[in-house]
Amino acid sequence: MRYVVVLxxxxxxxxxxxxxxxxxxxxxxxxxxxxxxxxxxxNGRHKYTWRVSTGRRGYGTPTGSYSVKRMHRTYYSRKYHGxxxxxxxxxxxxxxxxxxxxxxxxxxxxxxxxxRLHPSNARTLFNLVRRHGMxxxxxxxxx
Numbered sequence: 816m817r818y819v820v821v822l823x824x825x826x827x828x829x830x831x832x833x834x835x836x837x838x839x840x841x842x843x844x845x846x847x848x849x850x851x852x853x854x855x856x857x858n859g860r861h862k863y864t865w866r867v868s869t870g871r872r873g874y875g876t877p878t879g880s881y882s883v884k885r886m887h888r889t890y891y892s893r894k895y896h897g898x899x900x901x902x903x904x905x906x907x908x909x910x911x912x913x914x915x916x917x918x919x920x921x922x923x924x925x926x927x928x929x930x931r932l933h934p935s936n937a938r939t940l941f942n943l944v945r946r947h948g949m950x951x952x953x954x955x956x957x958x
Contacts, residue, residue: 841951842943844904844912846930848876848958851922853912853932857943865936868915868925869956876928878956881906883949886941895927901934902941906954913937930956 843856848869855863869876885905892898894909901914912930914937915921921933932940944952 841947843953843955844940845955848956855940865932866922868920868923868931870926870928871924874927876930876956877907877910878958881954883944883952883954886944902937904941904944912954
């Protein structure tokens, strides 16, 4: 009987050691530059798909996976004549995901490299990142 208990304990420990890691908790905003779409995942589950505008000709949007470095509910560009960038999530230097007043251009490249969103979608994403934390959030950009 003791042998069976030891054997079962060993098997259980092995299962725990090799169990798959839990799904990434937090927020992932995956931007497909070629489709001009953002898919938002919360705790691994798809929640939203939104149209975006990324960098137009001559103004590329970087690809890669980034953490959110800083957040600003209200922000004005220092580089582009004080342009409003509501609900900004900065991920690489001056690159950010943010709301725009140019909603008619969503769905095609139109920015100076940032990822533009409809203002209500930018607010939703901002609040999700605030709720889950910057350290648990990723901005992923692919072509």
